[in-house]
Structures are given as C-alpha cells and as structure tokens.
Amino acid sequence: MSAIIQVKSVSKSYWRNSLEIPVLNNLSLEVQEGEFLGLMGPSGSGKTTLLNLIAGIDRPSDGELTVAGTNIAKLSESALAKWRSSHIGFVFQFYNLIPVLTAYENVELPLLLTNFSKAERKQRVETALTIVGLGDRMSHYPKQLSGGQEQRVAIARAIVTDPVILVADEPTGDLDKK
Numbered sequence: 001m002s003a004i005i006q007v008k009s010v011s012k013s014y015w016r017n018s019l020e021i022p023v024l025n026n027l028s029l030e031v032q033e034g035e036f037l038g039l040m041g042p043s044g045s046g047k048t049t050l051l052n053l054i055a056g057i058d059r060p061s062d063g064e065l066t067v068a069g070t071n072i073a074k075l076s077e078s079a080l081a082k083w084r085s086s087h088i089g090f091v092f093q094f095y096n097l098i099p100v101l102t103a104y105e106n107v108e109l110p111l112l113l114t115n116f117s118k119a120e121r122k123q124r125v126e127t128a129l130t131i132v133g134l135g136d137r138m139s140h141y142p143k144q145l146s147g148g149q150e151q152r153v154a155i156a157r158a159i160v161t162d163p164v165i166l167v168a169d170e171p172t173g174d175l176d177k178k
C-alpha cells in the first residue's frame, strides 16, 4: 500500500522584497492511508506552511508533493482548485468563517463547488453541523457564536464534502476536551 501523502525533498521560502525567508529545508515525510498524524513545533517553525503545501493552498519552492496519487506541485491553478474541492478538508487556524453567512451557509460553501443537488447539500450540512453539536445553531452568524462554536463550524465545513484528507491547523485551541 502506498502512502496517501508523500512529501519528497520539499523546500519552501517566502520572499520579501529581495530577502529570502527560508522556512522548510529539504523536508520529506509520508502519511499512510488511515493514519492520524499530529505535527508539533514552536510558533514560527513552519507547521502552517507545510499544511498549506499538503492541501494545495500554496506551492513548494522545490521538491515534490504527491497527495492522493496526484503530483499537486505540477497542477495549474484551476486544476488545483478543482482537486482541492474533491480531496481536501481544511480547518484553518483562525477559522476563516464568512461573517455575513450563517453557520449553515458557511458549511454549505464548499458544496457549491460540487455537483450535489440542493436537497443533498441540505442533508450533508445538517449532518455535519449535528456531528459537531451545532444542530440548533444553524441560522446563527459567526459573531453570535462563541470561539469554540465558531471553531466547530469550521470543522463541520471541513468534513461536509467527506474529503479524502482532513488537514487541521491547530483545530482544538478553543475547544473543550470532549
């Protein structure tokens, strides 16, 4: 069985003006299908940078990323966006909920990029919000929710498409243990 995530000799630098900020240097790792992997490291060590690369949100400066059988560093922008919508669920560190949309509408958003009917979308959104314990908060706006509830909406949005890979950036910071 081959790894579902293969990161091979990946480097990533950011550039500010002409100054290079090296973040990842020749990093390799594999994640097997069904594996649950946690990354730990101090603030600024490159965790978010690596997750963005694995999820196809950003591109490496060097090296190869094969995720769910696709070499994503080689895809065009539009192919990458399509690939993301069918493969990746992402829980952002700062939630990134849309303030003018309700919890229901925020969770429905990734489904609008798929071919699901309105009825199928409704079923999935209600299931995802119920799983995270927010079945009774669907019509609330983000500012009407607590930090932990907002974070759970972000988790519901990440699982609603039933993605192949769930990438979560500090997803439990505002949650209680259960």
Ligand SMILES: Nc1ncnc2c1ncn2[C@@H]1O[C@H](COP(=O)(O)OP(=O)(O)O)[C@@H](O)[C@H]1O
Binding pocket: 014, 015, 016, 021, 023, 041, 042, 043, 044, 045, 046, 047, 048, 049, 050
């Ligand atoms: N868009 C960017 N432009 C320039 N530097 C960045 C950018 N994003 C992150 N960095 C730098 O990359 C390093 C790693 O950041 P990050 O991946 O967010 O770390 P972590 O998630 O582990 O706290 C930090 O030094 C940060 O300042």
Ligand SMILES: [Mg+2]
Binding pocket: 047, 048, 049, 093, 169
């Ligand atoms: Mg981070």
